[in-house]
Amino acid sequence: MKRLKVTTIIALALAAVLGLASCGASQPSGDASSDTDKTTAVYRTIDEIKDSGEINIGVFSDKHPFGYVDENSEYQGYDVYLARRIGEDLGVKVNFVSTEAANRIEYLKTGKVDIILANFTVTPERAEEVDFALPYMQVSLGVVSPESKPVTSLDEWNPDDEMIVISGTTAETYLTQNYPDIKLQKYDTYANAKSALENGSAAAWANDNTEVIAYSLSTTGYTVGIPSLGSEDTIAPAVSKGNESVLNWLNDEITALGEEEFFHKDYEETLADTYGLDYEEELVIEGGVPAE
Numbered sequence: 001m002k003r004l005k006v007t008t009i010i011a012l013a014l015a016a017v018l019g020l021a022s023c024g025a026s027q028p029s030g031d032a033s034s035d036t037d038k039t040t041a042v043y044r045t046i047d048e049i050k051d052s053g054e055i056n057i058g059v060f061s062d063k064h065p066f067g068y069v070d071e072n073s074e075y076q077g078y079d080v081y082l083a084r085r086i087g088e089d090l091g092v093k094v095n096f097v098s099t100e101a102a103n104r105i106e107y108l109k110t111g112k113v114d115i116i117l118a119n120f121t122v123t124p125e126r127a128e129e130v131d132f133a134l135p136y137m138q139v140s141l142g143v144v145s146p147e148s149k150p151v152t153s154l155d156e157w158n159p160d161d162e163m164i165v166i167s168g169t170t171a172e173t174y175l176t177q178n179y180p181d182i183k184l185q186k187y188d189t190y191a192n193a194k195s196a197l198e199n200g201s202a203a204a205w206a207n208d209n210t211e212v213i214a215y216s217l218s219t220t221g222y223t224v225g226i227p228s229l230g231s232e233d234t235i236a237p238a239v240s241k242g243n244e245s246v247l248n249w250l251n252d253e254i255t256a257l258g259e260e261e262f263f264h265k266d267y268e269e270t271l272a273d274t275y276g277l278d279y280e281e282e283l284v285i286e287g288g289v290p291a292e
Contacts, residue, residue, distance in 0.1 A: 042111035043240035046090075046249045049114055054093045057083045058113035061098040062190045065214060065274045066119045069098075078270045079117040082136065082237075085262065086115070089253060100188050102168030105129050108240045115246065116238040119208065121170045123233070131241055133250035134288025135234035136263050141171050142209030143226035144197070144216050151204040152225040154179055161203035164193050171206040174230050197222075210283065214274045234290060251288065258287020 049055050059079050060067030067077040075083075075096045087094035097113050104120060107113045108130050121139065122132050143163075145151040162183040165172040175182055185202045187193040194215065197205045205212060209227055216222045237254075239246045257263065263284045272280070 042109065043243040043246070044111070044114055045243070045245040047245070049246070050090060050092060052092070054095055055087055055090060055115070056095045056097050056113045057086070058097045058099040058104060058107050058116040058118055059083060060100075060118045060190070063119060063211065065271055066210070067117075076270070078137075078266055079119060081266045081270050082263075083115075083117050085257070086250075086253065090249075100168070101166045102188060104168070104238070108238060111240070114239070115250070119211075119235055120238050121208070121233045122236050123170060123173070125173070126238070129241060130238040131243065131247050133237040133239065133247055134254040135236040135285050135290065136254060136288070137210075137235035137283055137285055138232055138290050139208045139210055139235055139283070140232045141174060141206060141229035142212040142224050143204050143206045143229060144212035144222050144224050145204035146200075147221050147223045149203070150223050150225040154182065154226070154229070157182055158203065162201070164196050164202045164205040166190065166193055166207060169207065170230075170233065171208070175206060178230070194219075210275075213279075217274060234285065254288045258289070261286055 044052070059075060059077070061069045061075070063077070065077050067075065067079045070076045080096070083094055083096065097107065099107055099113070099116065099118050101118070104116045104118055105126065108116055116130070120126075120132075122135065126132075143151055143154070151157075157179070159181065162185050163175060164185045164187065165175060167186045167188055172184065172186065175184060185196060187196060190211070193205055193207070196202055198219075204225075205215075206229070209224070209229075212224050213227070216224045237250055239250065263286050264280065267280050267284050268277075271283075275283075
């Protein structure tokens with residue numbers, strides 16, 4: 001009899017624990033995904049964002065001219081310009097959240113940000129973990145190196161040399177998959193990657209071609225020996241997986257902005273000083289439709 005009572009008590013206690021765990025889980029409203037997804041997904045709907053009066057947008061703070069903090073401690077850049085317009089059109093305040101390449105997906109999954117606008121290249125692997133909106137820029141990889149010893153081909157790479165990459169970027173993925181014999185120096189921040197190149201600790205730096213071109217144009221003694229590496233990709237905003245309300249709003253917004261050629265204006269306001277106007281048509285995507 002005592003054994004039966006003990007068993008009953010244990011069963012009731014276990015049921016109570018499971019009930020509390022279920023009640024404490026964060027579940028997005030109106031989500032038709034599995035029970036597992038419901039208990040792990042963390043995001044706010046577009047109505048919840050509007051009601052709060054604020055939106056949290058993840059951007060870079062050290063990647064000039066796309067996302068950086070200026071001498072007045074203000075966020076600036078191509079992605080930031082778009083973020084401010086999103087806040088304006090939503091009628092909410094924008095809270096900029098500084099992010100690094102490696103934690104962009106994590107910040108979405110944990111609900112730290114509502115949108116990522118951090119020069120985020122669309123890839124099939126990333127699309128399994130986040131939802132991408134329509135693109136607003138196209139890009140490929142590039143390689144920058146010292147003018148005194150330019151790297152013009154990876155097929156003739158010196159096995160004693162090393163290549164700088166930013167952790168969590170498409171450059172790291174591409175080189176790991178296609179050039180596994182090239183030793184990689186991995187950094188979390190763009191500032192550290194630039195310092196490593198300038199200190200001569202590696203032969204070259206692989207990253208988005210927009211980044212390495214900007215670096216070579218602003219830094220004496222460096223050249224982009226490989227301006228295009230791999231396939232041409234697109235840059236797009238990202239939201240938490242399954243957050244259809246924010247995703248749909250963003251797609252409508254990007255389409256509408258394309259009708260007023262917003263992204264060309266964004267380029268001319270934030271990127272032209274770095275790249276000139278020669279790269280504008282090559283880089284800008286209006287209304288989510290890449291140029292043919």
